[in-house]
Amino acid sequence: MKIIKTTLLAMSVAALSQTAMAAKTGATLSTVDPEADRIALQEYMKDRFPDTPVSEYVNGIYAVDAASRAQWEEIEEFPPYELDLEEGEELFNEQFANGKSLADCFDNGGEGIRQNYPMWNDERKTVVTLEMAINECRLQNGEKPYGWKKGPIAKVSAYMAYTSRGNEFVIDIPNDDAKAAYLDGKKFFYTKRGQLNLSCADCHLTGTNRLVRADRPSPALGHSTHFPVVRSKWGNIGTIHRRYEGCHRDSRSEFLKVQSETYRNLEYFQTYMSNGLVVNGPGSRK
Amino acid sequence: MRKLISTLAITGLTLGVAGTAVAGSHGDMIKEGQDVYHGKSRGNCIACHEISDPIANQAGNVGPMMIAMKARYPNKAELRAQIWDATAKNPLSIMPPMGKHNILTEDEIDAVVEYIYQY
Numbered sequence: 001m002k003i004i005k006t007t008l009l010a011m012s013v014a015a016l017s018q019t020a021m022a023a024k025t026g027a028t029l030s031t032v033d034p035e036a037d038r039i040a041l042q043e044y045m046k047d048r049f050p051d052t053p054v055s056e057y058v059n060g061i062y063a064v065d066a067a068s069r070a071q072w073e074e075i076e077e078f079p080p081y082e083l084d085l086e087e088g089e090e091l092f093n094e095q096f097a098n099g100k101s102l103a104d105c106f107d108n109g110g111e112g113i114r115q116n117y118p119m120w121n122d123e124r125k126t127v128v129t130l131e132m133a134i135n136e137c138r139l140q141n142g143e144k145p146y147g148w149k150k151g152p153i154a155k156v157s158a159y160m161a162y163t164s165r166g167n168e169f170v171i172d173i174p175n176d177d178a179k180a181a182y183l184d185g186k187k188f189f190y191t192k193r194g195q196l197n198l199s200c201a202d203c204h205l206t207g208t209n210r211l212v213r214a215d216r217p218s219p220a221l222g223h224s225t226h227f228p229v230v231r232s233k234w235g236n237i238g239t240i241h242r243r244y245e246g247c248h249r250d251s252r253s254e255f256l257k258v259q260s261e262t263y264r265n266l267e268y269f270q271t272y273m274s275n276g277l278v279v280n281g282p283g284s285r286k
Numbered sequence: 287m288r289k290l291i292s293t294l295a296i297t298g299l300t301l302g303v304a305g306t307a308v309a310g311s312h313g314d315m316i317k318e319g320q321d322v323y324h325g326k327s328r329g330n331c332i333a334c335h336e337i338s339d340p341i342a343n344q345a346g347n348v349g350p351m352m353i354a355m356k357a358r359y360p361n362k363a364e365l366r367a368q369i370w371d372a373t374a375k376n377p378l379s380i381m382p383p384m385g386k387h388n389i390l391t392e393d394e395i396d397a398v399v400e401y402i403y404q405y
Contacts, residue, residue: 195389196382197373206380211346213333 032183034173034272041273045221048208057222058280064209065216068286080230081158081282084237088159091152096141102156105137114164114279118171118268120178127181127264130157131239148258149242154228158237161228161281169225169279171272185269188262189220194253203247224271226283237282240267312400319401322394329390329398334381337405348380352402359403366399 026032042054049064056063062072092110095101103109107116117130128136131153135145146153173179189200203217210216227240234242241258244266248255256262322329324341331337334348359365367374370385384390390398 195387197387198380198382202380207348210348211344212348213330213346214344 027183027187029176029180029183032179032186034179034182037186038273038275041221044205045208045219049219054221055277057219058225058274058277060222060226060283060285061209061216061218063222064219068216072284072286075284080284081237084155084158084230084282085162087152088155088157088162091156092159096138096143098141100141102134102137105133105140110160111163112167114161114281115167115169116171118264118271120172120174120181120268122174122177125177126261127268129241129259129264129267130160131241132259132264134160148239149245150234150236150238154237154239154242157239158228158282161226161279164279165281167279168276169271169274171268171275173272181265182269182272184262185265185267188266189269194251196251198251200247220270220273222274222277224267225274225277225279226281228281229283229285231285233286315397315400316404318394319397319399322390322398323401328394329384331398331402337402339405352405355403355405362399362403365403366395369395369398 026036045052045057046054052063059069059072062069092102103111107113114130117133118127119133121128131148134153134156135148138145146156173182192199192202201220203212204220204223207217208219224240227243228237229240229243230237231243239258241263244263245255245258320339320341323331323337324339324343326333331352332342332345334346335350335352336342336345336347337352355365359368369390371383372379372381373383373386382389385392385395
Protein backbone atom coordinates (compact mmCIF):
# COMPACT_ATOMS: atom_id res chain seq x y z
CA MET A 1 0.00 0.00 0.00
CA LYS A 2 2.71 2.38 1.01
CA ILE A 3 4.62 1.64 -2.19
CA ILE A 4 1.64 2.45 -4.38
CA LYS A 5 1.23 5.76 -2.69
CA THR A 6 4.87 6.82 -2.94
CA THR A 7 4.99 5.85 -6.59
CA LEU A 8 1.94 7.94 -7.34
CA LEU A 9 3.48 10.83 -5.47
CA ALA A 10 6.82 10.41 -7.16
CA MET A 11 5.08 10.42 -10.52
CA SER A 12 3.41 13.74 -9.96
CA VAL A 13 6.58 15.30 -8.58
CA ALA A 14 8.67 14.07 -11.50
CA ALA A 15 6.13 15.44 -13.94
CA LEU A 16 6.32 18.83 -12.29
CA SER A 17 10.07 19.14 -12.59
CA GLN A 18 9.77 18.19 -16.26
CA THR A 19 7.34 21.03 -16.78
CA ALA A 20 9.86 23.39 -15.31
CA MET A 21 12.39 22.06 -17.82
CA ALA A 22 10.17 22.46 -20.81
CA ALA A 23 9.58 26.08 -19.82
CA LYS A 24 13.12 26.94 -18.83
CA THR A 25 14.29 28.34 -22.16
CA GLY A 26 13.86 31.99 -21.26
CA ALA A 27 11.17 34.37 -20.08
CA THR A 28 12.76 37.64 -21.26
CA LEU A 29 13.27 38.97 -24.75
CA SER A 30 17.04 38.55 -24.56
CA THR A 31 16.92 34.96 -23.30
CA VAL A 32 13.88 33.50 -25.07
CA ASP A 33 14.76 31.11 -27.86
CA PRO A 34 11.74 29.90 -29.81
CA GLU A 35 13.61 27.16 -31.64
CA ALA A 36 15.05 25.78 -28.38
CA ASP A 37 11.52 25.92 -26.89
CA ARG A 38 10.14 23.96 -29.82
CA ILE A 39 12.75 21.25 -29.48
CA ALA A 40 12.37 21.15 -25.67
CA LEU A 41 8.63 20.55 -26.06
CA GLN A 42 9.25 17.70 -28.49
CA GLU A 43 11.81 16.18 -26.10
CA TYR A 44 9.40 16.50 -23.20
CA MET A 45 6.70 14.62 -25.10
CA LYS A 46 9.12 11.96 -26.36
CA ASP A 47 10.15 11.39 -22.78
CA ARG A 48 6.57 11.12 -21.54
CA PHE A 49 5.24 9.09 -24.49
CA PRO A 50 8.16 7.14 -25.99
CA ASP A 51 5.85 5.13 -28.26
CA THR A 52 4.35 8.17 -29.97
CA PRO A 53 6.23 9.47 -33.03
CA VAL A 54 6.39 13.28 -33.21
CA SER A 55 4.37 13.32 -36.45
CA GLU A 56 1.41 11.79 -34.54
CA TYR A 57 0.88 14.89 -32.40
CA VAL A 58 -1.34 16.42 -35.07
CA ASN A 59 -4.01 14.07 -33.69
CA GLY A 60 -4.28 15.62 -30.23
CA ILE A 61 -5.28 13.33 -27.39
CA TYR A 62 -5.66 10.43 -29.84
CA ALA A 63 -1.88 10.47 -30.32
CA VAL A 64 -1.40 9.24 -26.75
CA ASP A 65 -4.66 7.60 -25.64
CA ALA A 66 -5.22 4.36 -27.51
CA ALA A 67 -8.64 3.76 -25.94
CA SER A 68 -10.31 6.89 -27.27
CA ARG A 69 -8.42 6.68 -30.55
CA ALA A 70 -10.40 3.69 -31.82
CA GLN A 71 -13.66 5.55 -31.33
CA TRP A 72 -12.31 8.64 -33.05
CA GLU A 73 -11.06 6.66 -36.05
CA GLU A 74 -14.58 5.34 -36.50
CA ILE A 75 -15.96 8.88 -36.45
CA GLU A 76 -13.39 10.04 -38.99
CA GLU A 77 -14.58 7.40 -41.46
CA PHE A 78 -17.59 9.63 -42.07
CA PRO A 79 -16.07 12.96 -41.12
CA PRO A 80 -18.56 15.21 -39.34
CA TYR A 81 -17.05 18.24 -41.11
CA GLU A 82 -17.80 17.12 -44.67
CA LEU A 83 -20.78 19.42 -45.11
CA ASP A 84 -18.86 22.29 -43.53
CA LEU A 85 -16.14 21.81 -46.14
CA GLU A 86 -18.66 22.00 -48.98
CA GLU A 87 -20.21 25.15 -47.56
CA GLY A 88 -16.76 26.54 -46.85
CA GLU A 89 -15.75 26.06 -50.46
CA GLU A 90 -18.89 27.86 -51.68
CA LEU A 91 -18.28 30.74 -49.30
CA PHE A 92 -14.65 30.88 -50.35
CA ASN A 93 -15.60 31.21 -54.02
CA GLU A 94 -18.47 33.63 -53.45
CA GLN A 95 -18.16 36.88 -55.37
CA PHE A 96 -18.26 40.09 -53.37
CA ALA A 97 -20.54 42.91 -54.58
CA ASN A 98 -17.47 44.54 -56.14
CA GLY A 99 -16.73 41.43 -58.22
CA LYS A 100 -13.72 40.33 -56.18
CA SER A 101 -13.51 37.36 -53.84
CA LEU A 102 -11.42 36.02 -50.95
CA ALA A 103 -8.90 34.59 -53.41
CA ASP A 104 -7.85 38.15 -54.33
CA CYS A 105 -6.62 38.87 -50.78
CA PHE A 106 -4.27 35.91 -50.36
CA ASP A 107 -1.10 34.52 -51.87
CA ASN A 108 -1.68 31.68 -54.30
CA GLY A 109 -5.36 32.58 -54.51
CA GLY A 110 -5.79 31.43 -50.91
CA GLU A 111 -5.07 27.77 -51.69
CA GLY A 112 -2.51 25.77 -49.69
CA ILE A 113 -1.45 28.60 -47.40
CA ARG A 114 -2.73 27.55 -43.94
CA GLN A 115 0.77 26.61 -42.81
CA ASN A 116 1.86 30.28 -42.84
CA TYR A 117 -0.74 31.42 -40.29
CA PRO A 118 -0.82 33.04 -37.80
CA MET A 119 1.58 35.45 -39.49
CA TRP A 120 3.59 38.37 -38.12
CA ASN A 121 2.65 41.66 -39.84
CA ASP A 122 5.58 44.00 -39.39
CA GLU A 123 3.88 47.20 -40.60
CA ARG A 124 1.11 46.79 -38.07
CA LYS A 125 3.33 45.16 -35.43
CA THR A 126 0.75 42.51 -34.77
CA VAL A 127 -0.02 38.84 -35.32
CA VAL A 128 -2.60 38.19 -38.04
CA THR A 129 -4.54 34.95 -37.74
CA LEU A 130 -6.15 33.29 -40.75
CA GLU A 131 -9.63 34.16 -39.46
CA MET A 132 -8.57 37.78 -39.01
CA ALA A 133 -7.21 37.90 -42.57
CA ILE A 134 -10.50 36.48 -43.89
CA ASN A 135 -12.60 39.09 -42.12
CA GLU A 136 -10.28 41.95 -43.04
CA CYS A 137 -10.51 40.88 -46.67
CA ARG A 138 -14.29 41.06 -46.48
CA LEU A 139 -14.20 44.48 -44.82
CA GLN A 140 -11.73 45.88 -47.37
CA ASN A 141 -14.10 44.82 -50.12
CA GLY A 142 -17.16 46.38 -48.57
CA GLU A 143 -18.61 43.17 -47.14
CA LYS A 144 -19.71 42.57 -43.56
CA PRO A 145 -17.26 40.58 -41.40
CA TYR A 146 -18.34 37.16 -40.16
CA GLY A 147 -18.81 36.34 -36.46
CA TRP A 148 -15.53 35.08 -34.98
CA LYS A 149 -16.20 31.75 -33.30
CA LYS A 150 -18.36 29.51 -35.49
CA GLY A 151 -20.45 29.41 -38.64
CA PRO A 152 -19.10 30.88 -41.91
CA ILE A 153 -15.71 31.96 -40.50
CA ALA A 154 -14.97 28.42 -39.30
CA LYS A 155 -16.23 26.89 -42.54
CA VAL A 156 -14.11 29.10 -44.80
CA SER A 157 -11.11 28.53 -42.52
CA ALA A 158 -11.80 24.77 -42.66
CA TYR A 159 -11.81 24.82 -46.45
CA MET A 160 -8.57 26.80 -46.55
CA ALA A 161 -6.97 24.33 -44.12
CA TYR A 162 -8.22 21.45 -46.24
CA THR A 163 -6.47 22.80 -49.36
CA SER A 164 -3.28 22.89 -47.26
CA ARG A 165 -3.40 19.40 -45.81
CA GLY A 166 0.02 17.79 -45.70
CA ASN A 167 1.94 21.09 -45.83
CA GLU A 168 4.34 21.57 -42.93
CA PHE A 169 3.79 24.54 -40.64
CA VAL A 170 6.46 27.20 -41.22
CA ILE A 171 5.63 29.97 -38.77
CA ASP A 172 8.23 32.71 -39.04
CA ILE A 173 9.50 34.96 -36.25
CA PRO A 174 11.40 37.53 -38.32
CA ASN A 175 12.58 40.04 -35.68
CA ASP A 176 12.50 41.14 -32.05
CA ASP A 177 9.02 42.66 -32.26
CA ALA A 178 7.68 39.34 -33.48
CA LYS A 179 9.67 37.56 -30.81
CA ALA A 180 8.03 39.78 -28.18
CA ALA A 181 4.62 38.64 -29.41
CA TYR A 182 5.77 35.02 -29.23
CA LEU A 183 7.05 35.60 -25.69
CA ASP A 184 3.73 37.13 -24.66
CA GLY A 185 1.94 34.02 -25.92
CA LYS A 186 4.43 31.74 -24.20
CA LYS A 187 3.98 33.55 -20.88
CA PHE A 188 0.23 33.32 -21.19
CA PHE A 189 0.53 29.57 -21.71
CA TYR A 190 2.65 29.02 -18.61
CA THR A 191 1.08 31.53 -16.20
CA LYS A 192 -1.20 30.26 -13.46
CA ARG A 193 -4.46 32.15 -13.26
CA GLY A 194 -7.98 32.33 -11.99
CA GLN A 195 -9.57 31.09 -8.82
CA LEU A 196 -8.36 27.56 -9.58
CA ASN A 197 -4.79 28.80 -10.12
CA LEU A 198 -4.37 26.77 -13.31
CA SER A 199 -2.16 27.44 -16.32
CA CYS A 200 -2.63 25.98 -19.79
CA ALA A 201 0.62 24.08 -19.11
CA ASP A 202 -0.78 22.52 -15.94
CA CYS A 203 -3.26 20.56 -18.03
CA HIS A 204 -1.62 20.34 -21.46
CA LEU A 205 1.96 19.59 -20.32
CA THR A 206 1.98 18.14 -16.81
CA GLY A 207 -1.60 16.92 -17.07
CA THR A 208 -1.35 15.46 -20.58
CA ASN A 209 -3.35 12.24 -20.77
CA ARG A 210 -4.02 12.23 -17.01
CA LEU A 211 -7.63 11.97 -15.95
CA VAL A 212 -9.35 15.15 -14.86
CA ARG A 213 -12.61 13.43 -13.97
CA ALA A 214 -13.44 11.75 -17.27
CA ASP A 215 -11.43 14.16 -19.46
CA ARG A 216 -7.90 13.71 -20.69
CA PRO A 217 -6.12 16.91 -21.73
CA SER A 218 -4.28 16.61 -25.05
CA PRO A 219 -0.56 17.29 -25.45
CA ALA A 220 0.24 20.95 -26.16
CA LEU A 221 2.43 19.86 -29.05
CA GLY A 222 0.34 20.04 -32.23
CA HIS A 223 -2.52 21.92 -30.61
CA SER A 224 -3.30 24.11 -33.58
CA THR A 225 -2.59 21.84 -36.55
CA HIS A 226 -6.13 20.55 -37.07
CA PHE A 227 -8.30 23.57 -36.39
CA PRO A 228 -11.05 24.50 -37.00
CA VAL A 229 -12.64 21.51 -35.37
CA VAL A 230 -16.04 19.85 -35.06
CA ARG A 231 -16.47 19.09 -31.39
CA SER A 232 -19.21 16.72 -30.25
CA LYS A 233 -19.84 18.94 -27.24
CA TRP A 234 -20.39 21.98 -29.50
CA GLY A 235 -22.34 20.03 -32.08
CA ASN A 236 -20.78 22.17 -34.82
CA ILE A 237 -17.53 23.54 -36.15
CA GLY A 238 -15.52 26.20 -34.28
CA THR A 239 -12.24 28.08 -34.33
CA ILE A 240 -9.28 27.62 -32.02
CA HIS A 241 -10.11 30.90 -30.27
CA ARG A 242 -13.50 29.49 -29.34
CA ARG A 243 -11.62 26.68 -27.63
CA TYR A 244 -9.18 29.09 -25.97
CA GLU A 245 -12.12 30.94 -24.50
CA GLY A 246 -13.61 27.74 -23.05
CA CYS A 247 -10.35 26.47 -21.57
CA HIS A 248 -9.53 29.91 -20.18
CA ARG A 249 -12.93 30.06 -18.50
CA ASP A 250 -12.37 26.60 -16.96
CA SER A 251 -9.67 27.99 -14.65
CA ARG A 252 -12.42 30.29 -13.30
CA SER A 253 -10.80 33.36 -14.86
CA GLU A 254 -12.34 36.26 -16.64
CA PHE A 255 -11.66 35.08 -20.15
CA LEU A 256 -10.55 37.36 -22.98
CA LYS A 257 -12.25 38.27 -26.26
CA VAL A 258 -11.61 35.93 -29.15
CA GLN A 259 -9.05 37.42 -31.55
CA SER A 260 -7.79 39.71 -28.78
CA GLU A 261 -4.09 40.47 -29.05
CA THR A 262 -3.23 38.00 -26.27
CA TYR A 263 -5.11 35.08 -27.84
CA ARG A 264 -3.49 35.87 -31.20
CA ASN A 265 -0.06 35.86 -29.52
CA LEU A 266 -0.98 32.57 -27.83
CA GLU A 267 -1.90 31.07 -31.20
CA TYR A 268 1.38 32.39 -32.64
CA PHE A 269 3.32 30.68 -29.83
CA GLN A 270 1.34 27.45 -30.07
CA THR A 271 1.60 27.23 -33.84
CA TYR A 272 5.32 27.97 -33.82
CA MET A 273 5.58 24.96 -31.47
CA SER A 274 3.90 22.96 -34.28
CA ASN A 275 6.46 23.92 -36.93
CA GLY A 276 7.49 20.78 -38.81
CA LEU A 277 4.13 19.12 -38.20
CA VAL A 278 1.63 19.07 -41.05
CA VAL A 279 -1.66 20.87 -41.49
CA ASN A 280 -4.46 18.31 -41.01
CA GLY A 281 -7.46 20.55 -40.46
CA PRO A 282 -10.33 20.50 -40.17
CA GLY A 283 -10.52 17.89 -37.41
CA SER A 284 -13.02 16.25 -35.12
CA ARG A 285 -12.80 15.91 -31.36
CA LYS A 286 -14.90 14.67 -28.47
CA MET B 287 -42.58 26.69 21.91
CA ARG B 288 -40.69 29.87 22.27
CA LYS B 289 -37.52 27.98 22.91
CA LEU B 290 -38.05 25.83 19.83
CA ILE B 291 -38.60 28.85 17.64
CA SER B 292 -35.40 30.51 18.74
CA THR B 293 -33.47 27.30 18.21
CA LEU B 294 -34.83 27.13 14.68
CA ALA B 295 -33.91 30.75 14.16
CA ILE B 296 -30.37 30.11 15.29
CA THR B 297 -30.08 27.06 13.06
CA GLY B 298 -31.39 29.15 10.18
CA LEU B 299 -28.82 31.79 10.93
CA THR B 300 -26.00 29.29 11.00
CA LEU B 301 -27.18 27.87 7.71
CA GLY B 302 -27.39 31.30 6.20
CA VAL B 303 -23.94 32.35 7.30
CA ALA B 304 -22.04 29.15 6.58
CA GLY B 305 -24.08 28.42 3.48
CA THR B 306 -24.00 24.77 4.40
CA ALA B 307 -25.46 22.56 7.08
CA VAL B 308 -22.49 22.01 9.34
CA ALA B 309 -24.04 20.52 12.42
CA GLY B 310 -22.01 19.69 15.47
CA SER B 311 -21.73 15.92 15.23
CA HIS B 312 -18.73 14.20 13.74
CA GLY B 313 -20.94 12.10 11.48
CA ASP B 314 -22.54 15.19 9.96
CA MET B 315 -19.15 16.72 9.41
CA ILE B 316 -17.97 13.66 7.51
CA LYS B 317 -21.13 13.69 5.43
CA GLU B 318 -20.48 17.33 4.62
CA GLY B 319 -16.83 16.54 3.81
CA GLN B 320 -17.93 13.79 1.45
CA ASP B 321 -20.21 16.24 -0.32
CA VAL B 322 -17.40 18.78 -0.63
CA TYR B 323 -15.01 16.13 -1.94
CA HIS B 324 -17.31 14.79 -4.65
CA GLY B 325 -19.33 17.89 -5.51
CA LYS B 326 -18.44 19.30 -8.91
CA SER B 327 -19.27 22.86 -7.90
CA ARG B 328 -17.65 22.44 -4.48
CA GLY B 329 -14.17 20.98 -3.85
CA ASN B 330 -14.32 18.65 -6.87
CA CYS B 331 -11.37 16.78 -5.31
CA ILE B 332 -12.52 13.61 -7.09
CA ALA B 333 -11.61 15.25 -10.42
CA CYS B 334 -7.95 14.71 -9.49
CA HIS B 335 -7.80 12.24 -6.58
CA GLU B 336 -9.10 8.73 -6.41
CA ILE B 337 -10.54 7.61 -3.07
CA SER B 338 -11.98 4.22 -2.11
CA ASP B 339 -15.45 5.47 -1.23
CA PRO B 340 -18.13 3.49 -3.11
CA ILE B 341 -19.83 6.72 -4.20
CA ALA B 342 -16.71 7.81 -6.11
CA ASN B 343 -17.59 8.44 -9.75
CA GLN B 344 -15.15 9.18 -12.58
CA ALA B 345 -12.16 9.70 -10.35
CA GLY B 346 -9.21 11.51 -11.92
CA ASN B 347 -5.50 10.78 -11.46
CA VAL B 348 -3.81 14.15 -11.72
CA GLY B 349 -2.97 13.95 -8.01
CA PRO B 350 -2.16 10.99 -5.74
CA MET B 351 -4.81 8.68 -4.35
CA MET B 352 -6.21 9.58 -0.94
CA ILE B 353 -4.95 6.66 1.06
CA ALA B 354 -3.32 6.00 4.46
CA MET B 355 -3.90 9.61 5.39
CA LYS B 356 -3.59 9.09 9.15
CA ALA B 357 -0.28 7.31 8.81
CA ARG B 358 1.13 9.90 6.45
CA TYR B 359 -0.28 12.94 8.19
CA PRO B 360 -0.09 12.19 11.92
CA ASN B 361 -0.37 15.94 12.30
CA LYS B 362 -3.82 16.86 10.98
CA ALA B 363 -2.89 20.52 10.73
CA GLU B 364 -0.35 19.66 8.07
CA LEU B 365 -3.00 17.92 6.01
CA ARG B 366 -5.28 20.91 6.39
CA ALA B 367 -2.47 23.21 5.27
CA GLN B 368 -1.96 21.17 2.09
CA ILE B 369 -5.60 21.66 1.19
CA TRP B 370 -5.75 25.29 2.25
CA ASP B 371 -2.81 26.16 -0.05
CA ALA B 372 -1.00 23.42 -1.97
CA THR B 373 1.31 26.02 -3.52
CA ALA B 374 2.98 26.71 -0.16
CA LYS B 375 4.84 23.40 -0.46
CA ASN B 376 4.99 23.28 -4.23
CA PRO B 377 4.64 26.60 -6.04
CA LEU B 378 3.97 24.75 -9.31
CA SER B 379 1.27 22.52 -7.83
CA ILE B 380 -1.69 21.90 -10.08
CA MET B 381 -3.86 21.63 -7.01
CA PRO B 382 -6.04 24.74 -6.57
CA PRO B 383 -5.40 26.60 -3.30
CA MET B 384 -8.77 25.84 -1.73
CA GLY B 385 -8.60 28.21 1.24
CA LYS B 386 -6.27 30.90 -0.05
CA HIS B 387 -8.41 31.46 -3.16
CA ASN B 388 -11.72 31.20 -1.30
CA ILE B 389 -12.77 28.16 -3.29
CA LEU B 390 -13.94 26.54 -0.06
CA THR B 391 -14.87 28.08 3.30
CA GLU B 392 -12.86 27.30 6.44
CA ASP B 393 -15.71 25.04 7.62
CA GLU B 394 -15.78 23.16 4.35
CA ILE B 395 -12.03 22.58 4.59
CA ASP B 396 -12.38 21.28 8.15
CA ALA B 397 -15.09 18.92 6.94
CA VAL B 398 -13.14 17.58 3.96
CA VAL B 399 -10.12 16.97 6.21
CA GLU B 400 -12.27 14.84 8.52
CA TYR B 401 -13.66 12.98 5.53
CA ILE B 402 -10.33 12.03 3.94
CA TYR B 403 -8.77 11.31 7.33
CA GLN B 404 -10.84 8.12 7.41
CA TYR B 405 -9.01 6.68 4.40
